[in-house]
Amino acid sequence: MSESVIKVSNLSKRYRLGLKEKQAETFVGQIGNLIKSPWQNLRRLREMSRFGIEDDSVFWALKDLNFDVKEGEVLGIIGKNGAGKSTLLKILSQITEPTSGKIEIHGRVASLLEVGTGFHPELSGRENIYMNGTILGMTSREIDSKLDEIIDFSGVEKFIDTPVKFYSSGMKVRLGFSVAAHLEPEILIIDEVLAVGDYEFQAKCLGKMEDVAGQGRTVLFVSHDLPAISNLCNRVLVLENGSELITSETPLAIERYLNRESFLNESATNHFPKGDNGLLIKEVKVHTSHPQNIHRFGDPLDISFELEAPEGLDQANIAFQIVHSTSGRPALYSWLHHKEMNIGEKEGVYYLKCHFPSLKLYYGKYHLTLHFSELDGTKNVMKIENINSFEVSMMNKPHQFSWGKDNCVYIDDFNWSVELKEK
Secondary structure (H helix, E strand, O other), X not given: OOOXXXXXXXXXXXXXXXXXXXXXXXXXXXXXXXXXXXXXXXXXXXHHOOOOOOOOOEEEEEEEEEEEEEOOOEEEEEOOOOOOHHHHHHHHOOOOOOOEEEEEEOOOEEEEOOOOOOOOOOOEXXXXXXXXXXXXXXXXXXXXXXXXXXXXXXXXXXXXXXXXXXXXXXXXXXXXXXXXXXXXXXXXXXXXXXXXXXXXXXXXXXHHHHHHHHOOOXXXXXXXXXXXXXXXXXXXXXEEOOXXXXXXXXXXXXXXXXXXXXOOOOOOHHHOOEOHHHOEEEEEEEEEOEOOOEEOOOOOEEEEEEEEEOOOOOOEEEEEEEEEOOOOOEEEEEEEOOOOOOOOOOOEEEEEEEEEOOOOOOOEXXXXXXXXXXXXXXXXXXXXXXXXXXXXXXXXXXXXXXOOOOOOEEOOOOEEEEEEEEO
């Protein structure tokens, strides 16, 4: 079994927040505050170093964190904004000191935490490459051997002798990642900065991280792109309010995170009204090709329905819309009409499935709106909205898409299947 190259024990980081000073309402009170302010400032300064004192100004960015990372492992770190991900990486990169706890790091660390991290703005891109390599303990000869590869990967060869202060944020990320990945660190730490780059460069970076991991080096990767985390990482650490929610194999950790965010595909049984003669829509599910309820552009998608009909169905029709959650606009519409395919007339439980062999939905969050009726809309008319959320991944997305009032697409590239379990 490989040894741990990073070991974190009871790690905590505390900050003091700025609090608004109390203002006196009278002139005499303001004069009194002015006289007392030197002593009050001195007292605040002393209290900042007293770790036992807890008040409204104390904020724990990390609290009693424990985990380890094996050699050659790719560990994903996910969590909501403010969960403590960036603070953790800054401590591991030795940019900031922890308040308490212990970290052990065995190996040379290269990190890319923010746009332009580790770059001197007055130096050229080439000079910054040599500076970063020297900081990592590499010789000039070692850097020379990697220089052409670094410049070529970054795609900024035209500007490599230009001061970095004139680079765009995307150019800084390109060069920064290229330097961090090619100077052969034992441990590579990457924050969400890759989101600044374009799609082509993001895919290039993910491929490079796979190569780095394949060479037995260790990678810590923070990202909100769950498919990238799922494809790249062996294990995932989920942070919540500075504490560990779970550290586990990637599918289980992501599922726990999505459940915590109330974003996992859920049955909406309790929200379904009961129809005439005991008709009940028991369950609706979205089955994505990705196990974490995430759909990729162009992948197949299945949507299944379970209907209980104690007295059978009478010329039943079922339809649904896939709605873009942010804009509220329907993205597409699918239906099963009794004149095209009769669901059935016998009593029992019906299992219906709509299969899309290649559904090209654009990046974003979606939910379903369900329509059901019998006898051409005169019986058991139901409309159930805002059910079964899922997300379309940023990966495989060909371009951006602007939502407008006429973006609903009526497609016929789907097929239905019906199965009856008789009582």
